[in-house]
Amino acid sequence: MLGWLGPKGTFTGFHFDYADGLLAQVCGQKFVRLVSPEQSACMYPSTKFDYGAKLSQIDSRRYDPQKFPRFAEVRMQTCYLTPGQMLYIPRGWWHEVESLSASISVNTFSIGLKGTLLDRIPEKIKSILHSYDLYGSDCTCHMTKDGKRTTNSALAAS
16 A cells, blocks of 8 residues: 655656556545546557556646657546545556645555556566666666766655
8 A cells, every 4th residue: 555645736747557556535625537547558658667657648737749649539537636535547547646735545456367467567677676776777666876877866755
């Protein structure tokens, strides 16, 4: 289980998780955009490594229709989460989340046999290779400082 605390405006860009997720709102409000996996070609998947998830190059707040023309074809579903509400996010569904106020949320993930074999085991192998700088040099967990790869201190503190 993970906990998320943040001020108004906290934003998590489009991505999908390799596990089914349940997001529960404890305090504050969030706005969630969801896109079906059938529309993945319009989501411009990123090559950036992020363990357990696939990121999109799309930032809906700064959408560039010249660079990402297929995104205009996306049929999005949206919802607001308020305290006491939960949202089930199926494995493979693209989603982005924005806090509309100071917010506390928790989520948990579940992965079945298919997900374990097709996603979890390959992701774990990638993660091990990544820890030795043998896979995914462009990632969310490291940054380059003075020509050396270091842990992203903002993520290390979380």
